[in-house]
Amino acid sequence: MTTLEVWLTALALAMDSFTVAIAAGLILKRVKLGNFLTVAFFFGLFQALMPLMGWAGSVYFYNLIESYDHWIAFAILVFLGVKMIREGVQDEEEHHFDPTRLATVLVLSVGVSIDALAVGISFTCIGMNTLASLVFPLIAIGLASFVLALGGCFIGSLVGNKLRLPVEPLGGVVLILLGIKILCEHLM
Numbered sequence: 001m002t003t004l005e006v007w008l009t010a011l012a013l014a015m016d017s018f019t020v021a022i023a024a025g026l027i028l029k030r031v032k033l034g035n036f037l038t039v040a041f042f043f044g045l046f047q048a049l050m051p052l053m054g055w056a057g058s059v060y061f062y063n064l065i066e067s068y069d070h071w072i073a074f075a076i077l078v079f080l081g082v083k084m085i086r087e088g089v090q091d092e093e094e095h096h097f098d099p100t101r102l103a104t105v106l107v108l109s110v111g112v113s114i115d116a117l118a119v120g121i122s123f124t125c126i127g128m129n130t131l132a133s134l135v136f137p138l139i140a141i142g143l144a145s146f147v148l149a150l151g152g153c154f155i156g157s158l159v160g161n162k163l164r165l166p167v168e169p170l171g172g173v174v175l176i177l178l179g180i181k182i183l184c185e186h187l188m
Helices: 003-028 033-089 102-113 116-125 131-163 167-187
Strands: none
Touching: 003 033, 003 102, 003 116, 003 131, 003 167, 033 102, 033 116, 033 131, 033 167, 102 167, 116 131
C-alpha cells in the first residue's frame, strides 16, 4: 500500500467515528476536553486494534468475520440508538445517556470499528504478512480516527449548544441510520 492509500483508508474508516462523535458532542453539549479525549481515544484505539485483530484472525476466522461483521455492527448501533431515543424522551432527572461512561464508550467503539476487521483481513490478502508491515497503517488509522472523533465531539457540542434540539433522540437516530448504512453496504 502506498502512503496515500493508507491515509485514504484511515480517513474512510474514521468517518463512522466522526459521525458518532458528533452525536456524542450533541449530547454532552458543554465542551469538556477530558470527555472528548476519552471518546476520541477509545475510538482511535479500537479503529487501530480491529484491523490488527482481523489480520491476526484472517487465516482462522475469515469466513465467519466476513459473514457477520455487518450484522454485529448493525445490532450494536441500533441497540444503542434505541436506548438513546428511549432515554431522551424520559424525564432528564430519570436517565441521561452518557457517551463517556466506560461501558458505553467501549460498546460504541466496537460498533464503529467492527468494519475495520475486514480491512485487517484485506491487509493479509494484499501481502502484508508481517507485523512490521502493519505498524504504519495501524498508527494512521488510529490517529485519523482520534483526530476526527475529537473534532466531531467539538462540532456536536457547538451545534448542540446553539440549536437546543432534543439531542439524545437525535443522536439515537444517527446511530440507527449508521447501523442501517453499514448493513446496506454489506448486503448490496
